[in-house]
Amino acid sequence: MHTINRRKLLKGATALALTGLMRGRAQGSKLKVGFIALTDAAPVIMAQEWGLYKKHGLEVEVTKEASWPTTRDHLLNGEIVAAHCLFSLPISVYLGIGGPAGRVLPIGMVLNNNGQAITLSQQDFGGKVGFKDLEGARKAILAKKAEGRPLTFAMTFPGGTHDMWLRYWLGACGVNPVRDVKIIPVPPPQMVANMSVGNMDGYCVGEPWNGVAVREGIGFTALATQDIWKHHPEKALVFNNEFFSRRRDEAKALAKAVLEACRLLDQPAARREAAKVIAQRPYVNAPAEVIDARLQGVYELGGGLGRKNYTDDMMLFYRGGQTTFPRKAHAIWFMAQYRRWGLVKEAPDYEKVAESLVRQDFYLEVARELKIPIPNDDMQPLTGFIDGVVFDPKNPEASLARYKVREL
DSSP: OHHHHHHHHHHHHHHHHHHHHHHHHHHHSOEEEEEOSSGGGHHHHHHHHTTHHHHTTOOEEEEEOSSHHHHHHHHHHTSSSEEEEETTHHHHHHTTSSSSTTOOOOEEEEOOBSOEEEEEEHHHHTTTOOTTOHHHHHHHHHHHHHTTOOOEEEESSTTSHHHHHHHHHHHHHTOOTTTTSEEEEOOGGGHHHHHHTTSOSEEEEETTHHHHHHHTTSEEEEEEHHHHBTTOBOEEEEEOHHHHHHOHHHHHHHHHHHHHHHHHHTSHHHHHHHHHHHTSTTTTOSOHHHHHHHHTTEEEOOTTOOEEEOSSSSSBSOGGGTTTSOOHHHHHHHHHHHHHTTSSSSOOOHHHHHHHHBOHHHHHHHHHHTTOOOOOOTTSOBOOBTTOOOBOTTSHHHHHTTOSSOOO
16 A cells, blocks of 8 residues: 555656646747748738847747648647737638637737739630739630639739739629629639649739749739728738637737838838848748838839839738728728628628627737837728729628629
């Protein structure tokens, strides 16, 4: 009996020691923050490269994620505490479009406006569609449908930002994305390779994968997403809910580091430096000159369309605090687009969902401590769309009636 008791004692002591060791590792381990190989991951990456996480007392490891579904899963299971993420991914997941319905992924801040694009295949559209040519695109797309060979377009995640920009553009062209074409999801870094082997005829994605298609002569830039909606929200800093709730101070420190990186990245010299850094293999793994050009607003369009220079509406990370403020109106707009295209059948509780996911209370704490200006325009009508529609976030269902092309 004495021997058994001694064994129990030793086993208990070992368990206690292991528990203590694990706790120590948890407290001393690095926080993992995910990103996808895209130019607009720059705030998360450069916060590391510029030592901003350490400045705010954090040990961080930035981890390259394979796709947006992988990012979603790692956020939900806590493998990463935060991520560079599509602004609308948490909304899509919560509503059960792109993940398990009802799961909360808090949106802490916006990382950038603008800077995505729609790339069309040179083979299918070359010589038929000009820059921002909605009528040319409509004719080319519907001609293929009439031949019994509807075209395939790719985006990056169901209900994600690129999914909505693609559908919005098609609708503005007079094409119904539900009936007239096929839409498939493809991870951003795989877009160019998939188009080169004919898996799709066009795609919407972030940079540099539009610029790379032009460089390789595979596709041309039909328009940038700032041409669809000037200063639209794009990526966000999204958190694992448990980390966000239980480790608020660390979440705030993380957001402060990223917010400071956003502020720096609107300076041309910082952009040039960032282009060289994020071009490297561990990050985006693409030509630095392609990343740099579009970061500076210089778009070689390809397809014989020449060059377009964006001045006040290139990819923007800060915009005097206008960019980084997360707006509930933007979340409501995405939900209304889900309704428009039949991705949700019933009207969601727009304001309740926006309130649950867009954590302005958190952002306001962080911004005030950094003395970042805070906009006061949330819930005002949204304008600047390519089709001229004005969207009222206070009456989203009525706003849906203004679209000529819709599914509902």
